Amino acid sequence: MATQTAAEQREEARKAFDAYFSQCPSRKLLDRLSDKWVTLVLTALQAGPCRYSDLARRIAGVSQKMLTQTLRVLERDGLVSRTLTPSVPVRVDYELTPLGESLMPLVAAIKSWAEAHIEDVERAREHYDAVNA
Amino acid sequence: MATQTAAEQREEARKAFDAYFSQCPSRKLLDRLSDKWVTLVLTALQAGPCRYSDLARRIAGVSQKMLTQTLRVLERDGLVSRTLTPSVPVRVDYELTPLGESLMPLVAAIKSWAEAHIEDVERAREHYDAVNA
């Protein structure tokens, strides 16, 4: 019994931590933003409404699956709205909601820090790699 | 020949996109921040220097492998400094660099948006799930 306890304790601690962790608002937001396609979609929509196929074209590397999945998540989170026009063929437009727009300054802030400090980071990396030959 | 061209073109487009994409400073930063453990480590270090084992204890759910890996990456990027004291047993302290500290306001901004708007997001989700029964 007791021999297993240590491992079990660690695992339970991890599970409890994960449970707590997944509730953290900052984490939820980071999980969204960090998704490879999310910021690209948001940025693409910043200029205004956009059709599905236009998004697919603008975001060159995306697969249909991931574009659709990303849009669904963003729609569910209330960051993007989906408007279906039942013409033939169907037409679907996506657009940032006010909530989605409120997120853009944060995206801009991230871009700003990145562009301001990326060279410092690059230099640090070169130095690190040089030292740890 | 020509029958393969379409698929090949897509793949090459994706590769070219990935290559371009991986160069984007904002993406690099997001890739760092989005790492599950990075923000936790940075936040833990915000209060001041901290030993390896202290970090391991503070960040309850982390495995040694991921803690070490995270610290290595942060050190390489110049966001965290590592100080080794060759006593017996060895003692290692980690600390935010000025560059690392300059990142904290951004982390705070993320936290701020998350806490301010997470309820809107939750409501949007509930509504979405209710509509799409």
Place this chain on the structure above:
DNA sequence: CGGAATCCCCGAGGATACTG
């Protein structure tokens, strides 16, 4: 104490094919 090395599993996500 503070790691490095190895094994192994699981799930994110791309390719492909089909549909309203």
Place this chain on the structure above:
DNA sequence: CAGTATCCTCGGGGATTCCG
């Protein structure tokens, strides 16, 4: 046009073991 469904691969990351 705008998806949905299925299959399959590839690598992130936990558990475990060993080292200075």
